[in-house]
Amino acid sequence: MIEIGRLCVKLAGRDAGKRCLIIDILDDNHVMIDGQTRRRKCNIDHLEILDKTAKIKKDASNTDVVAALKKIGIEVQSKEKKEKKEGKKRPRKAKKKKEKPEKKGKTSRKEEKAKKKEQKQAKKQKTEKKSS
Amino acid sequence: MPRGMQKSRTLRRVFRKTPGSRNVLHYKKRKPSKAHCSSCGAELKGVSRERPYRTNNMSKTEKRPERPYGGVLCSRCTRKTIKENIKKEKT
Numbered sequence: 473m474i475e476i477g478r479l480c481v482k483l484a485g486r487d488a489g490k491r492c493l494i495i496d497i498l499d500d501n502h503v504m505i506d507g508q509t510r511r512r513k514c515n516i517d518h519l520e521i522l523d524k525t526a527k528i529k530k531d532a533s534n535t536d537v538v539a540a541l542k543k544i545g546i547e548v549q550s551k552e553k554k555e556k557k558e559g560k561k562r563p564r565k566a567k568k569k570k571e572k573p574e575k576k577g578k579t580s581r582k583e584e585k586a587k588k589k590e591q592k593q594a595k596k597q598k599t600e601k602k603s604s
Numbered sequence: 605m606p607r608g609m610q611k612s613r614t615l616r617r618v619f620r621k622t623p624g625s626r627n628v629l630h631y632k633k634r635k636p637s638k639a640h641c642s643s644c645g646a647e648l649k650g651v652s653r654e655r656p657y658r659t660n661n662m663s664k665t666e667k668r669p670e671r672p673y674g675g676v677l678c679s680r681c682t683r684k685t686i687k688e689n690i691k692k693e694k695t
Contacts, residue, residue, distance in 0.1 A: 481686065481690060483682075483683045483686055483687075484671070484679065484683070485670075485671055486670040486671050488671045488672050488682060488683075488686060489672050489686050489689070520686070520687055520690065522690070
């Protein structure tokens with residue numbers, strides 16, 4: 473009954489109720505399994521053996537096992553991580569900015585920076601003209 | 605005179621050691637009854653037996669076994685039900 477490619481159902485642990493194929497026979501009591509379960513060593517007592525078999529090689533890769541299971545009619549969920557869904561974000565409360573009354577005579581920092589830039593550029597142009 | 609609440613055994617008694625190395629009696633509410641398998645009635649293992657104020661802070665995996673039917677059926681009955689489900693699928 474127990475042979476490589478035999479379809480089983482796991483009975484114990486967190487993979488209980490999931491289908492798997494036997495990949496390798498380790499000793500009288502233990503086998504390697506893969507499929508819907510994790511790829512792991514397993515006691516034969518923790519497996520319910522079913523009547524179907526799939527043609528796979530010893531120590532078949534996970535993709536081969538998934539393909540073999542698909543032929544039997546068992547789909548395996550891909551183990552790739554799902555991308556995080558963007559949940560509905562609550563609109564953040566915008567803080568009210570205090571409007572400061574602009575003082576006359578003083579220019580704001582931005583304006584000062586802009587002025588300085590202009591002066592620098594003018595100087596550069598002058599020097600370039602001289603050199604040329 | 606002790607209070608009536610302290611004379612009855614509705615509250616369980618807990619000895620606590622104080623920082624000053626004194627033994628003090630504390631009165632606490634009793635733990636809830638053990639969880640049982642819903643099909644055979646056996647005591648469930650791995651199910652936490654605490655008051656809700658403690659279990660609320662526990663993680664999910666601390667509260668019950670991580671397998672299907674964990675915390676509802678015992679391990680024997682889960683095996684039985686899984687086998688029965690397979691037979692039902694075939695027919």
